[in-house]
Amino acid sequence: MKHEMISPNKDYPFKLFSFTSRNPDRLISTHWHESAELLYCLKGNLEVRFPQVTYLLEPGDTLFINSNIIHSSRSPLPNEVFVMQFPLKFLQEMTQNQYNDQFLFNLIPLKEKDEQLQTLLNQIFKDYQVNDLATNLLVKSRTLAVLSLLTEKYSIPLATKKTIKSLKHLERLKQVNEYVQINYNQSLKLEQVAEVFNYDPAYFSRFFKKYMGIPFSEYVNTVRLEKAYYQLRDTDMTVLDIAMANGFFSVKSFYNVFKKNYSLSPQQYRQKYFK
Known part of the structure; x- marks a missing residue:
């Protein structure tokens, strides 16, 4: 975001x-x-x-x-x-x-x-x-x-x-976004980010889901996935290296998130669309 x-x-x-x-x-x-x-x-x-x-x-x-x-x-x-x-x-x-x-x-x-x-x-x-x-x-x-x-x-x-419910929250959401954009390749647990912005974790979880329409963890994976997509397309990095570079910390977690969004594994997608 x-x-x-x-x-x-x-x-x-x-x-x-x-x-x-x-x-x-x-x-x-x-x-x-x-x-x-x-x-x-x-x-x-x-x-x-x-x-x-x-x-x-x-x-x-x-x-x-x-x-x-x-x-x-x-x-x-x-x-x-x-x-x-x-x-x-x-x-x-x-x-x-x-x-x-x-x-x-x-x-x-x-x-x-x-x-x-x-x-x-x-x-x-x-x-x-x-x-x-x-x-x-x-x-x-x-x-x-x-x-x-x-x-x-x-x-x-x-x-x-x-009546535009999200307007008054855009500045705080922007701050959260900037934090995720900088730290997407690190461990980004909801509890840790909530503490950074002085939120109770349960409230932060509800707040983010209400105004963004997706859970915080899914949003973080979306940011990571977008970064990984360009590396998959524009570089010869291995799938393992791409996963590690973007905060997934295992090929399996990268594989699961990628396949959920693109219906193919990272390697299958690269072979089909980028070769």
């Missing part, structure tokens, strides 16, 4: 990009960012997890992730996804300071697709990499059209920021 800083594209006050995942079950660990995010699934599937609900995006599906909402994702099938990320300041300027103060957006995958929204997103996806002024202006105008459509059809009232 990490706080992400998002920088806009050159020539735009927001960030546009697409990503593809060719490896099934590729995990993006739990994180949040102040920028809001719109996901548009073009091919395959993308599973997006929030603490209380999970959505499976199929081709043509859209999902809006509001500012500072904790989430993670994985790719059950090879996919292509178009992403629009809007800095909070930009959204507030475009909505007369009403977004995140008076309303949020509630755009989730539906059986009936919004053809008007799909048309706009397809046009933006087609044009956003063209580097000329006229096209840039079109992308900006269509992006504003997307925001207009979201405001008209998919906004929900926000009586108080307290």
Whole structure:
């Protein structure tokens, strides 16, 4: 779980990009960012997890992730996804300071697709990499059209920021995250981390599960697994060395966590996708 800083594209006050995942079950660990995010699934599937609900995006599906909402994702099938990320300041300027103060957006995958929204997103996806002024202006105008459509059809009232339960806890969660990111390759027992942050272990366990949506031990393994994934992909390190370098302390524990998340052993996954 990490706080992400998002920088806009050159020539735009927001960030546009697409990503593809060719490896099934590729995990993006739990994180949040102040920028809001719109996901548009073009091919395959993308599973997006929030603490209380999970959505499976199929081709043509859209999902809006509001500012500072904790989430993670994985790719059950090879996919292509178009992403629009809007800095909070930009959204507030475009909505007369009403977004995140008076309303949020509630755009989730539906059986009936919004053809008007799909048309706009397809046009933006087609044009956003063209580097000329006229096209840039079109992308900006269509992006504003997307925001207009979201405001008209998919906004929900926000009586108080307290309704976003995780907001007031993000700073403490960020501190816990930074501690885990630094010490992931060490022994990280729940009781030890609770003591570092002056929590009763039982309370810390409930607090973390409530606002992160997963137990603390599972989160630690997610961080370790993400580090190990890149070493499995980018280096010739043995599976034993990768396990030891990332805090698993035995090949068996690394094997069990990896297979639970990827349905293959580390060696099988490396042979199938990285050779």
